[in-house]
Amino acid sequence: MVDAGQRPLRADARRNREKILTAAVRVFAAEGLDAHLERIAKEAGVGSATLYRNFPTREALVEAVYRNEVAQLCDAAPTLLAAKPPYEALRAWTRLFLDYVTAKYGMIDALRAIAATGSNPYGHSRAMIRTALASLMDACAAAGTIRTDISPTDLSAALEGIALTSARPEQRAQAERLLDLTLDGLKTCP
Incomplete structure (x- = not known):
C-alpha cells in the first residue's frame, strides 16, 4: 500500500515489507505487545535497519499489520x-x-x-x-x-x-x- 504523495516501492522493497508484515503477524500473535522488533526482523529474514526504514515505530508496524x-x-x-x-x-x-x-x-x-x-x-x-x-x-x-x-x-x-x-x-x-x-x-x- 502506498500513501498519496509517496513513490511506489521497488519490487525488492515491497517484498521485504511483505515479509516483515507476515513475520510480525506470527510474532505478535505468539508474543503479544512485548514482542521484540529484532525478532520480527530476524523471522522476516531482513535486518533491523530494513524493518525500521519501513516502520519507524512499533505503533507504525502494528497499525500496518x-x-x-x-x-x-x-x-x-x-x-x-x-x-x-x-x-x-x-x-x-x-x-x-x-x-x-x-x-x-x-x-x-x-x-x-x-x-x-x-x-x-x-x-x-x-x-x-x-x-x-x-x-x-x-x-x-x-x-x-x-x-x-x-x-x-x-x-x-x-x-x-x-x-x-x-x-x-x-x-x-x-x-x-x-x-x-x-x-x-x-x-x-x-
Missing part, C-alpha cells in the same frame, strides 16, 4: 466466490475471519495503545469487513442457499461474538463448531 490483515481478509471474498460455490465460499471466509481475529488477538494491547494516542487503527475496517461479508451473503442468497432475513450486520455480530469467546488458538475447534452452528442456521430449508 492490522490494516494489511483487514485488506487480505476482505480481498479473499471475491477470490473465494470465483473458486467455490457461494455457500462454500462463505464457509471458507468465516474460517479466514477466525484466522484474522486470532492474529489480531496478540496485537490487541498494541492496537488499544495506538487508539489511546488519538489514531484510529480500525478506521474503516468494520465497514470493509461487512462489505466483504455482504458480497458473500448476496451470492448465497442469489443461489438460494441462505435465508434472506439475516443481514450482514447480524452475521457480523455473530462472528464477532464467536471470535470474542473463542479467539485463542487453543479454542479453534470450539470456534469452528460455533461457526458451523451459525452457518447451518442461515441455510434455507430444503
